[in-house]
Amino acid sequence: MKPTPPFELADLVDLEAFPIDDPTSASYIAIVDGARTGLRAEGCAVLSGFVRAEAVELLNDEVHERKHATHYSTQVINPYFHTAVNPDYPADHPVNTLIERTSGFIPGDAWDQESATDMLFQCPEVARFVADCLEIPALYCYDDPLARLVTNVCDPGQQLTWHFDTNEFTVTVLVQPADEGGMFEYAPGIRSADDEGFGAIADVLAGGRRGVKTLDLRPGDLQIFMGRFSMHRVTRVGETSRPRHTTILAYTPEPGVIGRVERTRQLFGRVLPAHENAELERVRLDTLLD
Numbered sequence: 001m002k003p004t005p006p007f008e009l010a011d012l013v014d015l016e017a018f019p020i021d022d023p024t025s026a027s028y029i030a031i032v033d034g035a036r037t038g039l040r041a042e043g044c045a046v047l048s049g050f051v052r053a054e055a056v057e058l059l060n061d062e063v064h065e066r067k068h069a070t071h072y073s074t075q076v077i078n079p080y081f082h083t084a085v086n087p088d089y090p091a092d093h094p095v096n097t098l099i100e101r102t103s104g105f106i107p108g109d110a111w112d113q114e115s116a117t118d119m120l121f122q123c124p125e126v127a128r129f130v131a132d133c134l135e136i137p138a139l140y141c142y143d144d145p146l147a148r149l150v151t152n153v154c155d156p157g158q159q160l161t162w163h164f165d166t167n168e169f170t171v172t173v174l175v176q177p178a179d180e181g182g183m184f185e186y187a188p189g190i191r192s193a194d195d196e197g198f199g200a201i202a203d204v205l206a207g208g209r210r211g212v213k214t215l216d217l218r219p220g221d222l223q224i225f226m227g228r229f230s231m232h233r234v235t236r237v238g239e240t241s242r243p244r245h246t247t248i249l250a251y252t253p254e255p256g257v258i259g260r261v262e263r264t265r266q267l268f269g270r271v272l273p274a275h276e277n278a279e280l281e282r283v284r285l286d287t288l289l290d
């Protein structure tokens with residue numbers, strides 16, 4: 001049976017397998033330990049079956065109801081999100097390897113507070129659990145009205161090509177896998193803070209499989225991923241496949257964070273007064289600091 005509103009934590013999260021409401025329990029500590037091991041070793045932890053099967057169906061219904069709000073964009077980018085050729089590097093260098101990236105985002109203001117999706121995002125127990133896995137003191141819901149809670153949509157033929165993230169970590173729930181393609185692949189630690197790893201990156205961009213891992217994520221899996229040093233992609237979704245839906249729970253280590261105007265326009269095709277006001281606030285602060 002699909003849960004009905006008002007939703008409670010137990011409706012959404014499998015608390016028997018993941019007792020995130022009981023952080024002193026032996027089971028909680030063991031799960032966090034396991035996740036930390038994965039995150040330390042290769043920047044990835046998958047909590048399989050975190051969201052209950054019935055609740056995943058509900059999350060996917062909510063995605064379908066809001067699909068009309070998806071903002072799609074296509075860019076041709078290198079792994080560092082640059083879109084232009086750089087004449088300082090050879091043509092076959094990773095910096096000059098530009099690949100198409102097409103996908104869509106259902107923005108944060110499409111979700112109402114009563115939705116199961118928003119409820120899952122706002123559960124303090126979920127944020128605390130993710131913070132514990134990442135070994136940071138606390139996490140807060142991203143305050144950005146558009147980027148706070150988004151669903152990434154990869155329709156048939158679309159892909160998220162190889163890239164590094166600019167944020168330290170990403171928290172996602174797979175809501176609907178593709179039935180052809182749409183696999184999450186990553187090359188753990190292919191670069192580090194003091195080594196760009198261009199040689200290995202060029203191999204992977206050319207189709208090499210050395211060091212590349214593929215995750216067979218299932219609906220309801222919670223993934224915590226650190227994408228600064230691990231190049232990753234979602235492979236192209238097959239032309240006759242179902243779309244792939246992944247909901248991104250955006251948490252920040254500090255409260256009250258709002259995204260930049262330029263980046264917001266890139267991702268969502270628009271900005272809200274909150275973004276413009278935050279930008280003005282930054283200018284004012286910058287003037288004071290100078």
Ligand SMILES: [Fe+2]
Nearest residue numbers: 163164165227
């Ligand atoms: Fe990414």
